[in-house]
Amino acid sequence: KPLTGTMTLDGKPYAPGSTGEAIAAGVFLVAKDRSENGIVGDFNIQENISLPFHRRMSRVGVLKRRIERATARQQIRELGIVCRSEKDEMSALSGGNQQKVMVARWISQAAKLFILDEPFQGVDISARRDIAAKLRASANGRATLLFVTELDEALETADRILVMSEQTIVGEHRNADIDLERLLAEVAGRPLHSAA
Template structure:
């Protein structure tokens, strides 16, 4: 499942409420004889609201009533509500505050068991905060690979900057 970086263009549907946005791609699975199971849809939305800490009055709140961070959480919640072996998230923290970023990162980590999660981020602190493994790419080529547990920050910064590593003399 893909969480796109531009939630306004490729993510949420502004005319829908939270519940509808979370269930949108899965209506076929939530239907029987072309009738949507509203109780199931509501239960899934409520669980995701609680697990991701989406700040709202109810699952019926319109997307336009939510902050950017909470809209982003709804986008992530949409895919977290379903079983998947792979998540691809393109700039999942774009336009969100530090609190929302931490909530999203914690939920991704907590649900990572048995699932691969691929994050594309341009902010180094986001990679260091969320990733177990960091790949640095430049011009469609992997130029560095790091394990977060034992990352060499000087080398990582040099790779991100696109220059050679210079040691202090």
């Protein structure tokens, strides 16, 4: 099943022309490298969470700080972000808590498609479980795609696992009564049973 260059959203071809267009359409991405493509180090937690959604939190061009603060506090509580308050600087947070802020940013608003590229990279098992639990609890009404390289992350988080190699889907599994031997063979890129 080679992948084609056409993406569909709501059954129609979709190719956003900009990040702003994707956000407006409800297509959100948690980038792989949070320090380069995710968090804004000079902003606090509240500002990092609200950054892409200022228009939604504004009226007549004035940002509603009350809405911004309430959104940040809710996400801190629901994701278990360890901090003193929503005003804490990002540099004061551990890597796992910075990653939770990244997820909190995008999960704070309704999405049609939520894409997370290596969302558990550089986080401890506790943060990984908190993030996975929040993704599951908020999944209703949206599609969520997780790109992971660690099999245990896929097994712990996903309902359905697609194995890819060279831009081709080489395996598809429902994460219930999974044939682990077959899955591991696909991941390793070898036949399930070698000829004797």
